[in-house]
Amino acid sequence: MSLPVAPKPALRRFHQASWDEPIIFELSTPGERGVLVTGLEAGVRDAVGDVVGDLPAGLRRAVPPALPEMGQMRVLKHYLRLSQENLGADFNVDIGQGTCTMKYAPKVNDQLVGTPALTAMHPLQDPADAQGVLEIVWNTERMIAEISGMDEVSLHTQGGSAAIWSNIAMIRAYHEANGEGEQRREVITTIFSHPSNAAAAKAAGYDVITLYPDADGYPDLDALKRALSPRTAAIMVTNPEDTGIYNPAIKEWVDAAHGVGALASYDQANANGILGITRARDAGFDVCHFNLHKTFGTPHGCGGPGAGANGVSAALAPFLPGPRVVREGGADGSASSARFVVREPGEQSIGAVAPFFGVVPNIVRAYAWMMALGADGLRAVAEIAVLNNNYLLKKVLEIPGASAPYATGRRRIEQVRYSWQELFEETGVTSEEIGVRASDFGMHYWTSHHPYVVPQPFTLEPTESYSMAELDEYAAVLAEIAREAREDAETVRTAPHRQTVHHTHHDDLDDPERWAITWRAYQRKYFGIPADSTEAAA
Amino acid sequence: MLGLIVNPVAGIGGPAGLAGSDGADVQARASQRGGASRAAERALTALAVVASARPGIRVLTVAGPMGEDVVREAGLEPVLVAHPPVHTTGSDTSAAARALADAGASLVLFAGGDGTARDVAEGLASVGRVAPDEGGRVSRPVHGEGLDTLAGARYSTGGVAGGLDMTLRAYSTDGVAAIGIPAGVKMYSPVFAVSPRAAGGIAAAWLVDGSLPLIEREVLDVDEAALRRARVEPQLYGTLAVPYRPGRTQARKAATPADEFAAVRAAARGAASALRPGVRYLLGPGGTMSELARELGVSKTPLGVDVVLDGRRVLADASERELLDEAARGPAQAVVTVIGGQGFLLGRGNQQLSARVLGALGDDPLLVVAPEQKLIDLGGRPLLVDTGDADVDAALAGFVRVITGQRTTSIYPVHAPEHEGEGHAP
Numbered sequence: 001m002s003l004p005v006a007p008k009p010a011l012r013r014f015h016q017a018s019w020d021e022p023i024i025f026e027l028s029t030p031g032e033r034g035v036l037v038t039g040l041e042a043g044v045r046d047a048v049g050d051v052v053g054d055l056p057a058g059l060r061r062a063v064p065p066a067l068p069e070m071g072q073m074r075v076l077k078h079y080l081r082l083s084q085e086n087l088g089a090d091f092n093v094d095i096g097q098g099t100c101t102m103k104y105a106p107k108v109n110d111q112l113v114g115t116p117a118l119t120a121m122h123p124l125q126d127p128a129d130a131q132g133v134l135e136i137v138w139n140t141e142r143m144i145a146e147i148s149g150m151d152e153v154s155l156h157t158q159g160g161s162a163a164i165w166s167n168i169a170m171i172r173a174y175h176e177a178n179g180e181g182e183q184r185r186e187v188i189t190t191i192f193s194h195p196s197n198a199a200a201a202k203a204a205g206y207d208v209i210t211l212y213p214d215a216d217g218y219p220d221l222d223a224l225k226r227a228l229s230p231r232t233a234a235i236m237v238t239n240p241e242d243t244g245i246y247n248p249a250i251k252e253w254v255d256a257a258h259g260v261g262a263l264a265s266y267d268q269a270n271a272n273g274i275l276g277i278t279r280a281r282d283a284g285f286d287v288c289h290f291n292l293h294k295t296f297g298t299p300h301g302c303g304g305p306g307a308g309a310n311g312v313s314a315a316l317a318p319f320l321p322g323p324r325v326v327r328e329g330g331a332d333g334s335a336s337s338a339r340f341v342v343r344e345p346g347e348q349s350i351g352a353v354a355p356f357f358g359v360v361p362n363i364v365r366a367y368a369w370m371m372a373l374g375a376d377g378l379r380a381v382a383e384i385a386v387l388n389n390n391y392l393l394k395k396v397l398e399i400p401g402a403s404a405p406y407a408t409g410r411r412r413i414e415q416v417r418y419s420w421q422e423l424f425e426e427t428g429v430t431s432e433e434i435g436v437r438a439s440d441f442g443m444h445y446w447t448s449h450h451p452y453v454v455p456q457p458f459t460l461e462p463t464e465s466y467s468m469a470e471l472d473e474y475a476a477v478l479a480e481i482a483r484e485a486r487e488d489a490e491t492v493r494t495a496p497h498r499q500t501v502h503h504t505h506h507d508d509l510d511d512p513e514r515w516a517i518t519w520r521a522y523q524r525k526y527f528g529i530p531a532d533s534t535e536a537a538a
Numbered sequence: 539m540l541g542l543i544v545n546p547v548a549g550i551g552g553p554a555g556l557a558g559s560d561g562a563d564v565q566a567r568a569s570q571r572g573g574a575s576r577a578a579e580r581a582l583t584a585l586a587v588v589a590s591a592r593p594g595i596r597v598l599t600v601a602g603p604m605g606e607d608v609v610r611e612a613g614l615e616p617v618l619v620a621h622p623p624v625h626t627t628g629s630d631t632s633a634a635a636r637a638l639a640d641a642g643a644s645l646v647l648f649a650g651g652d653g654t655a656r657d658v659a660e661g662l663a664s665v666g667r668v669a670p671d672e673g674g675r676v677s678r679p680v681h682g683e684g685l686d687t688l689a690g691a692r693y694s695t696g697g698v699a700g701g702l703d704m705t706l707r708a709y710s711t712d713g714v715a716a717i718g719i720p721a722g723v724k725m726y727s728p729v730f731a732v733s734p735r736a737a738g739g740i741a742a743a744w745l746v747d748g749s750l751p752l753i754e755r756e757v758l759d760v761d762e763a764a765l766r767r768a769r770v771e772p773q774l775y776g777t778l779a780v781p782y783r784p785g786r787t788q789a790r791k792a793a794t795p796a797d798e799f800a801a802v803r804a805a806a807r808g809a810a811s812a813l814r815p816g817v818r819y820l821l822g823p824g825g826t827m828s829e830l831a832r833e834l835g836v837s838k839t840p841l842g843v844d845v846v847l848d849g850r851r852v853l854a855d856a857s858e859r860e861l862l863d864e865a866a867r868g869p870a871q872a873v874v875t876v877i878g879g880q881g882f883l884l885g886r887g888n889q890q891l892s893a894r895v896l897g898a899l900g901d902d903p904l905l906v907v908a909p910e911q912k913l914i915d916l917g918g919r920p921l922l923v924d925t926g927d928a929d930v931d932a933a934l935a936g937f938v939r940v941i942t943g944q945r946t947t948s949i950y951p952v953h954a955p956e957h958e959g960e961g962h963a964p
């Protein structure tokens with residue numbers, strides 16, 4: 001006889017933990033301590049003298065910092081509670097955070113970077129004592145060079161946008177070195193390329209020209225030809241674009257740019273669908289970048305530190321950012337005679353855009369990830385990511401009210417920017433509201449970068465990590481919310497109902513008078529409590 | 539207090555296949571063809587939301603089918619401010635709007651289409667609406683996710699999408715605001731809520747929270763007779779102060795969305811820095827052009843073409859003849875934005891900038907200025923020119939560079955539909 005088991009419902013009865021936890025500063029009890037440190041022994045005091053007194057006056061505090069005073073157990077509970085009020089990557093089907101490549105970042109790699117062999121290292125350590133780490137950095141560079149087809153790679157930058165900035169800074173330096181800095185004042189991008197490209201170009205002082213898709217939803221080659229001129233410094237494009245649409249004429253784009261003496265820069269942050277299938281250099285690109293914290297299996301954004309990789313053709317190599325790890329010797333083919341050193345940026349380099357030679361923990365994670373997969377494995381990642389995406393595309397398009405504008409009827413690469421416009425017109429429920437409601441089912445959901453070119457957008461990127469059952473579950477959640485929008489719109493509009501997080505008001509985030517990103521700023525702006533004179537204003 | 543106006547014949551022409559419901563003969567033809575207005579039903583849906591938030595409240599309205607009947611049906615208490623005749627017309631709507639304002643309505647909810655919006659705007663204009671608060675905070679984004687109104691054309695039953703040239707000023711919140719319950723055939727004006735329920739929700743929030751932020755929205759209407767002949771010419775008839783619910787979001791990866799006003803201002807600034815000395819600029823109509831004039835420190839007629847030279851306005855509301863004279867005096871360029879919901883650069887609402895004028899402006903006759911969102915709102919359709927001259931149109935067709943901000947432009951396709959036999963009728 002077997003026990004009757006209630007079938008698991010198709011949709012999870014999720015409920016977020018809610019602790020109404022105060023801010024840690026509000027939990028402070030004067031005099032309470034977590035650890036009582038024993039007093040200094042006389043012998044020690046005599047030996048080291050007045051350490052604090054030796055600090056420069058400007059670095060010494062006049063009054064102690066206003067830290068919360070708490071026992072250990074209360075600190076522990078506080079942070080555990082906060083950690084439960086969370087929809088982290090390890091809890092939910094995270095595919096709703098499209099363009100972020102929310103794949104599984106293997107825990108074993110976290111353990112690797114958590115060992116003292118790495119945590120005890122310091123970037124200023126004598127390279128003679130850090131050969132192993134430096135070798136990993138150098139090997140990772142070579143692997144990225146192979147994946148992109150580029151001649152040289154720098155792992156110096158700490159994120160995708162920093163790497164994109166480096167791309168345009170290198171291009172600027174290149175044109176200046178050729179005496180064309182004054183002449184080439186324009187950068188061309190597309191409306192569906194990641195906005196960091198336009199932003200970086202603008203920040204580098206360029207006029208930015210944006211192109212719209214053609215009638216079929218592909219980047220418009222005729223528009224590009226109209227925009228190109230001797231004033232063009234570069235084209236800066238993403239491919240596949242944020243819509244998941246791959247520009248099949250990419251080679252012609254690059255050739256057209258080269259035809260007017262411009263360079264071609266490739267944002268490969270979202271390379272997950274093309275790993276081992278196409279290479280930037282093979283299409284003629286001069287510079288490209290990857291986000292190790294996306295494609296290469298290291299945690300992303302708020303989920304962990306970023307790490308960028310810039311790849312360039314030989315002509316651009318002198319301009320790469322640094323310091324960089326380079327290999328010396330070993331030319332005789334014997335690995336034993338090779339030495340790895342940290343080289344400061346050279347004369348023509350755009351220099352440092354961050355301290356040191358790279359985000360080592362992420363580089364090690366990416367290295368471990370690539371080594372575990374091997375070349376065939378990397379290609380399999382892309383193939384499964386594309387398969388997952390097109391499976392999900394079919395499931396989502398079965399939901400009444402959902403559509404995938406542009407290049408209608410075609411397959412996408414690794415992600416899709418969908419639209420709820422039809423549902424919105426029918427029910428008045430917006431994509432943002434659907435996103436908030438999705439959190440009631442324990443699912444993350446994201447709309448799109450601004451501006452919303454696709455109306456009522458949402459962007460899903462299933463990556464290779466998610467199973468068919470998980471993709472089905474996610475699609476079922478969307479279908480359920482679409483049904484609610486029709487039959488019970490108020491439930492969607494007033495969501496979340498099973499979440500800790502309530503609504504955030506745009507206005508408070510957009511107004512410098514009102515935003516408060518620190519406790520002190522909050523106290524000052526909302527309660528008129530002046531900032532402690534010893535603390536920097538937030 | 540809440541005021542309600544129902545246009546009892548709104549939308550009657552839609553199902554009957556007529557391009558609108560304006561005019562007694564059209565209404566008669568529509569009812570012959572079995573047309574019926576859904577305005578009352580839609581107003582009732584909106585009021586039901588109000589009634590559940592504020593059961594039994596009093597609503598200022600008009601006797602009979604122009605409001606009273608619906609208010610009663612929703613279980614609310616009508617307070618009558620006007621008694622129109624049996625066969626009502628647009629002037630009854632205007633008079634009712636005025637009477638509601640006089641009786642102390644702070645928000646006028648109206649069920650109808652663009653024609654109704656026009657009449658409401660006219661009625662409220664005569665009592666002096668909310669005053670622009672030039673120094674005040676700028677309102678929240680219109681294309682933001684939290685806004686419950688919709689650029690009218692997207693919603694239009696005619697299937698014509700479009701970005702509208704909106705004048706955006708911040709408003710103080712006292713005075714009379716208005717919001718439309720979508721119930722007409724044409725709804726090009728972005729003054730309608732996305733659905734009757736959404737309109738009711740905004741009205742309920744207005745009553746419960748005391749007030750909501752307002753944004754000035756354009757009231758546009760097309761000549762229905764022309765529409766029935768498959769020509770669309772949206773005209774600007776005025777503005778209404780429309781309340782909206784501030785945006786809200788839970789997760790955000792993107793940067794702060796530039797709000798609509800800031801986007802228009804950025805485009806205008808970009809254009810201002812592109813102007814060169816010694817060139818006569820023929821500034822077309824529209825909110826973006828008004829903002830450009832503000833950047834330049836000159837005044838601007840909202841619907842006319844004004845000529846600016848070296849930071850001074852040398853001619854206001856110029857005729858085609860006058861523009862030709864100006865063009866003859868030296869280098870000149872027309873500066874235009876996207877007019878109406880259909881993406882017209884020329885030939886709609888700015889006919890003074892005729893083929894002859896364009897022809898007189900030389901090789902580079904046009905400077906186009908628009909916030910990016912206006913291009914986005916075209917939903918992939920091209921910009922359009924229709925100067926009435928095949929050669930001039932052909933010269934303009936292809937791609938145009940649109941100034942969208944400081945040091946930012948977009949390349950966008952331009953078609954000349956009149957000469958490609960490409961209809962653009964709904």
Ligand SMILES: Cc1ncc(COP(=O)(O)O)c(C=O)c1O
Nearest residue numbers: 099159160161194196269270306
């Ligand atoms: C295509 C693309 N490029 C660039 C970036 C920016 O990367 P990061 O977030 O590390 O600055 C992203 C990330 O969202 C992206 O999706």
